[in-house]
Amino acid sequence: MSERHSHSDGPPVSRDEGRRGTEAGIPGSLVEELASRFRGQLIRPGDPGYEPAREIWNGMIDRHPALVARCDGDEDVIAAVSFARDNELPLAVRGGGHGVAGHALCDGGVVIDLSEMTAVDVDPEGLTARAQGGCRLGDLDRATQRHGLAAPTGVVSATGIAGLTLSGGMGWLRRKYGLSCDNLVSAKVVTADGKLVAADASENKDLFWAIRGGGGNFGVVTSFEYRLHPIGPEVFFCFVFYPADRAREVLWSCERYLSAAPDQVGPIAVFGRVPEAEEFPAEWHGGPYVALLALSPDRPAEGERALQPLREIAEPICDLSGATTYLEAQAVLNDDYPDGGRYYWKSVNAPELSDELIECLVQHAATAPSRASTIDVWFQGGAMARVGEEQTAFANRGAAYLLGIEGNWGDDADSAENVTWVRDTFADLRTYSSGGVYLNFPGFLEEGEQLMREGYGVNYERLSAAKATYDPANLFRLNANIEPKR
Helix, strand or coil: CCCCCCCCCCCCCCCCCCCCCCCCCCCHHHHHHHHCCCCCEEECCCCCCHHHHCCCCCCCCCCCCCEEEECCCHHHHHHHHHHHHHCCCCEEEECCCCCCCCCCCCCCCEEEECCCCCCEEEECCCCEEEEECCCEHHHHHHHHHCCCEECCCCCCCCCEHHHHHHCCCCCCCHHHHCCCHHHEEEEEEECCCCCEEEEECCCCHHHHHHHCCCCCCCCEEEEEEEECEECCCEEEEEEEEEEHHHHHHHHHHHHHHHHHCCCCCCCEEEEEECCCCCCCCHHHCCCEEEEEEEEECCCHHHHHHHHHHHHCCCCCCEECCEEEEHHHHHCCCHHHCCCCCEEEEEEEEECCCCHHHHHHHHHHHHCCCCCCCEEEEEECCCHHHHCCCCCCCCCCCCCCEEEEEEEEECCHHHHHHHHHHHHHHHHHHHHHCCCCCCCCCCCCCCCCHHHHHHHHHHHHHHHHHHHHHHCCCCCCCCCCCCCCCC
């Protein structure tokens, strides 16, 4: 498990993984039959909109589906699921299209595209919102912030709510209000048999348990109902950069701060190299930093006071902290992850921040081939850790820290060395891990069942049983896949 090159023997990227079946395509008569009961748009190779339809956020992914079914509602999803199942075609599901592993596309099969299903219905009195499966975080945030409310989601507003929530959903509010999946009240799911079912605490309880951390294994979630919390519109955001040679002091000070403070704040420490941007002193351009980012959900003045200790640990390179809107805070990292960039991310859980681990973080961050790459330390605990390990399918809640290794670059020619850096860093960091990974940061899941068992932890066998109930033929297999229990 801890051997440095244990996961580096296969092809380093997933681009052009093979276009099995694309030459033959799908007979036109079958597509015409589907079109007779489909309200949305069916897009095939050669159609004017085909090339844009097969583009997703991660530019490493270059796949050629035989049919993109851009759905206009639940009935379209039912029709497309049934079509793929009956014709034994590979099936991918595209929500926001932001999943780093690229499972929103497939070669030679059907893509269920939810990108037009973005309606959000907010109940401010009941403190809930129902959002369709094609929504991104920004869609949900804009609708809920009109009422001074928010659902705990992620940290990049272009992320799709579906993939994020189904595999957990970590964001700025994770210590205060828990994960996205912890705030899921109910969902509507199209299962492999082509039925639309409700899943909540009283109806299809086993399915409701499974989709809160079990990924896209159990069907297409066409809508999510979230619990909302009063946040914003104004908040305070901490965004301070320190020299990387102060990393021990910065991380340990943050750890002490959280041990003494309530669960208001969920900081992330980021290791990287200073961008060549005017906000940063020119003498620091390209230099190694460790940054602390955190959002206070309180009013700005209270949030500024609460976050001040994180901003005075040492002399900063630059302090970009300040009062802002919740919507702007949710988008503060958007420019770091442009559409069409190349991305390869992996993750490791860690029980403590030892001297040796911190030095490993500093060294690996400094040797990244791309200046856009980072290693992120997510300080966990609080509300997300108070949910029982088997209460939802999301596992490894007791891990004190999540280490996210982000390979981010722009040119295909640089893919091999960037993927190798991530894999080597992953292998080294695992020596400091007690086990477990976050399946929203999974690389290309190339470790297979080993990685799934780590990601799903003690819940794997129960998830396998639920898979056998709702998808015994494993139609929904383009994901962090769980084999149905036989």
